[in-house]
Amino acid sequence: MTNDIWAVADIEGGKLKSISLQLASKAAQLAAALGGQSAAVALGKGAQEAAAALGATGVNAVLVSDDAVYDAYLAQPATDVLAQLIQQRQPKAVLLPATVTGRDVAGRLAARLGLGVEYNVTAADVADGEIAMVVPAFGGQLNVNATFAGDGTRLIVARQNAFAITKTGSGATTETIPAPAAPANGAKVSGPFGTEGATEEGHMTTVNGHPQYVPPPSRSNVEEAAIIVSGGRGVGGPEGFADLDALAKALGGAVGSSRPVTDDEWLPHHHHIGQTGRTVKPELYIACGISGAVQHQAGMQTSKYIIAINKDKDAPIFTFCDLGVVGDLKVVIPELTKLVEDYKASH
Ligand SMILES: Cc1cc2nc3c(=O)[nH]c(=O)nc-3n(C[C@H](O)[C@H](O)[C@H](O)COP(=O)(O)OP(=O)(O)OC[C@H]3O[C@@H](n4cnc5c(N)ncnc54)[C@H](O)[C@@H]3O)c2cc1C
Structure with a gap:
């Protein structure tokens, strides 16, 4: 396993969600502390446009694919491509957003690759070469310190606004990654954020x-x-x-x-x-x-x-x-x- 840290962006309707920049900033910070490389992964419509903003957080690379398959189906294409990349490149940790899509993809990746996953993380730093996390319990009344045991890429699902956005300028490279084939039985996207039937009134x-x-x-x-x-x-x-x-x-x-x-x-x-x-x-x-x-x-x-x-x-x-x-x-x-x-x- 490497000491590399990745952040998976969340793009909705072509627009990059702010949590993506928070995760990319944290990935850059954790990788620097571990002596590894950092990357942001942006998938779907708007990924190419998002690359510059993600790169400005200080990550070393942005992996992009704006293939339409990511917007046509729910979590399966993102799971397919991330599972393959994780197996090939062995990052130490992948940060995912605690959004509907991020949670869905994290669960699927954990099941498919047999990896550990921590949900609702509100802080993450490096201690003794490992990622030390904080996870709220009992409705936020208690904060639990957590680390992963064993080997294998750590899947860390972080809450919105858990991490600050840093802007260190962009030296990031952009790599276009191949998209998976459309899933044979994948669940397709329809509403509520789709454009079908969208009106400006409730x-x-x-x-x-x-x-x-x-x-x-x-x-x-x-x-x-x-x-x-x-x-x-x-x-x-x-x-x-x-x-x-x-x-x-x-x-x-x-x-x-x-x-x-x-x-x-x-x-x-x-x-x-x-x-x-x-x-x-x-x-x-x-x-x-x-x-x-x-x-x-x-x-x-x-x-x-x-x-x-x-x-x-x-x-x-x-x-x-x-x-x-x-x-x-x-x-x-x-x-x-x-x-x-x-x-x-x-x-
Ligand atoms: C494991 C677990 C997880 C949970 N997770 C969540 C969660 O994520 N989010 C969440 O919200 N809850 C969650 N709950 C539920 C939570 O405990 C409460 O039951 C819930 O938040 C109460 O919702 P409420 O305030 O809308 O309703 P109520 O507690 O019924 O309050 C309604 C309020 O409306 C006021 N009111 C009534 N009529 C009017 C009026 N005409 N004008 C002005 N005020 C009025 C009343 O005075 C009252 O204060 C969870 C519970 C458990 C056990």
């Missing part, structure tokens, strides 16, 4: 017999959003999310939720924030009708500013928000949306 639909509110793609990516308007059980049902979506639209943000909301199919699952959902770090997080359970807090506690709207003055969320509004969200949110729209119209 709409109601039915999923598994349950009514569901679907915000438009531009307000669906909570991990990249600077502002998140997030709703919990207090929103009362899927139709209530139209008001939250209107506020998110006025603010230029995205719509998030607590877990019961997506468990009950009120919103699609990729809106769920928390210990078992997405980890977010926006400038502003507006929690509407969310009680503030530790499992929810685990996914949004590093938001810069937290505003809570809740009709229960004793709700736990008021113990860790920056600004609390005790009131009925059905009254407060439309008022707030109007204030934002009026402000924008007059400035």
Whole structure:
């Protein structure tokens, strides 16, 4: 096994997600500390364009393929090519993003190659020639120090915003890697981020017999959003999310939720924030009708500013928000949306 460290980028709809730069920065740092080489791997539409930004993080190489097979199928083509590259080149570790795709690919790689995988990593550094990681447990109440035992490439799935982005200029080489054949029975990509049926307005639909509110793609990516308007059980049902979506639209943000909301199919699952959902770090997080359970807090506690709207003055969320509004969200949110729209119209 070499001392090389790779970072796998996440590109969605041709756009490089910021977590890709965070992982590439960390790969460069870990490889330098271990005396190895670092590389970022970018697959799918937009990979060629992403190479420059990935290279600027200080990695030695960027491996790219913008073959259409990666965008047409779910995780299988990425797994195929990464499994082959790992077997050929034997990196010490591969950093993958804790996104839907990254988690999926990591699990498949671990199973196919018999490798160890660590999920939800929030810190990684070199100690005694090994990668020492921090992994939160019990809803973020406890931090566990973890290292891999044995040989074999380590698969490290890191959370959004776990690592800082470095910009050291680009001396990176770009290598185009061959794409695998289309999988015979691979699951194909369709929505919610696809272009099929995408509209700029939210709409109601039915999923598994349950009514569901679907915000438009531009307000669906909570991990990249600077502002998140997030709703919990207090929103009362899927139709209530139209008001939250209107506020998110006025603010230029995205719509998030607590877990019961997506468990009950009120919103699609990729809106769920928390210990078992997405980890977010926006400038502003507006929690509407969310009680503030530790499992929810685990996914949004590093938001810069937290505003809570809740009709229960004793709700736990008021113990860790920056600004609390005790009131009925059905009254407060439309008022707030109007204030934002009026402000924008007059400035
Ligand atoms: C292993 C495990 C993992 C979990 N992972 C997650 C996770 O990742 N993310 C997550 O969110 N949860 C997670 N949970 C669930 C978590 O414990 C809570 O049950 C959940 O976060 C509560 O969601 P909520 O705040 O929307 O609902 P509730 O706790 O029911 O709170 C609803 C709130 O809305 C307020 N409200 C009601 N009506 C109005 C109104 N009209 N106006 C204003 N306020 C109103 C109420 O006062 C209340 O505070 C997990 C649980 C377990 C056991």
